[in-house]
Amino acid sequence: MMVATQTSTKSPPESIPKVSFHGLDALWFQVGGTICNLWCTHCFISCSPKNHTFEFMSANEVGKYLDESATYGVKEYYFTGGEPFMNRDMLAILEHTLQHGPATVLTNGILISPKIAARMRQLVDASLYTLEIRVSVDGFSEFTNDAIRGEGSFRRALEGVQNLVAEGFLPIITTMQSWDENENETVLRRFKETLMILGYTRPRLKIIPPLRIGREIMRYRGYTDGEHITPEMMIGYDDHQLLCSTSRTITNRGVYVCPILIDHDDARLGNTLAETFRPFPLQHQACYTCYLSGTVCSNFNPGRDN
């Protein structure tokens, strides 16, 4: 079932603030399309085994954009989906990317076999640059995770994590905050304990806030009327915090402003990178989450202006 996507606010166009484009620091690839081996109840772009809204990208397609991106001095590359490792070209894509710069893959971990982990070890050892693997796990137990990500997914994801750790990777375990904020400390502590028992002795964890679009509307809730960015909110705000000020997302259907809004036609900015370097109106309610949380999708926040 596809859930109707919630789009803009009710504000008149003149009151929609725009984010400037400061240059291309991060380039994202929707390399797994919207095709996934899981059917998570919180997926903000409703990925599933049957969602072919976006298809896999080939190594050739990705390669063309990688070479173009070098001229803009891109600093880091991200690969998402869908599930990137369902794409048979994924390792070839990483090999090419690691000649240009650091790469991060957002995965559910299930397809990371000992063989794939070992091959990625070879690739990262042959490169100057780091390769970060972000494995999504929702909570520290089968109980919380499988309710969101499907039966058996906790055990299978953690096998992937163990395969990565065995090859010397320090995967970043990414989890959507599906619990109350005041439970953060307890959840983090128990999460780390669980990972340490499995042999991941210095776990890295990243908590991301819920994006209340796509299937998440049905799991919990959509945005309320008041949850949008107003012009006043942008006064004195350093918009480097927003991914869309320094990043674009490549899909098999063109270049989008960010990986969160690919279900929205107005987020498609062009066919080539060069034609997408312009301000973007922050009219989507998902923009509100980025506003509050900073760069939701990146590994690290870029820091503030002094």
Place this chain on the structure above:
Amino acid sequence: MDLGATNYSRIAVFGGVYNNYLSLQALVKEMPRHKVDALFCLGDLGAFGPHPDRVLPLLVENKIQVVQGNYDNSIGNDRDDCQCGYTDPRDNYFAQISYDYTNTHTSREFKNYQKNLPPEIRFVAHGKRVLLCHGSPRRTNEFLWESTTPTQFLEKIFKDYNADLILTTHTGIKWQRRLSNGKLFANIGVIGRPENDGKTNVWFSIVHFSPEVRVEFIPLEYDFQRLAKEMKEEKLPEEFIQTTLTGWWTTCLEILPGKERARGEF
């Protein structure tokens, strides 16, 4: 700040003092044998160690020219936090302890000094345009780690900022890369704490401008036992003291890229 054309043929450059006046003393003592024309510090005078005010006289007496780091901007302007750019709650917890300690123990005179430091220093030496900054030329608190700084990014930065040699610090781990067009980039590390390699020494650099420009990283030994003792007396966190004594970072680790993090102990 632009110093214009200079006759420098050799300079010493260091970053991140982090209140470590003992390593700064050791560095100054080494200077005569390196025969440098000038000394530069790339900022972050406070944090981590004890007795912030013991750094100021060393800077002044030795005519060290200093670039403003994010820490100096915060202390100089009485901000609430160090603007280090950490994102993890544990990292921020420890960063705040050392910030509050440093802020409380820094005199008004030293705060004014830090407030007025330039965000960058430029000069020309042997025809090379040199740019000294803290994090990156475009952002004081940008982390430029070796494994997350592509050559294509550096090429753009050299072009955008009209330079032949760029020196930065901020991350705490040194590295350098020469580009195919001869431009040279170096993150010169810090003298305030060891660089997460299990050794207790710290690092500074000597930049040679003749016959060609090159950056030489030099290990610096200092009385780390005394530093640890004074940190303990000042009731600074045991985690910081362990870093001084072992050379392994115990805090502020979440900001490290996987490649650099995997080389450390924690």
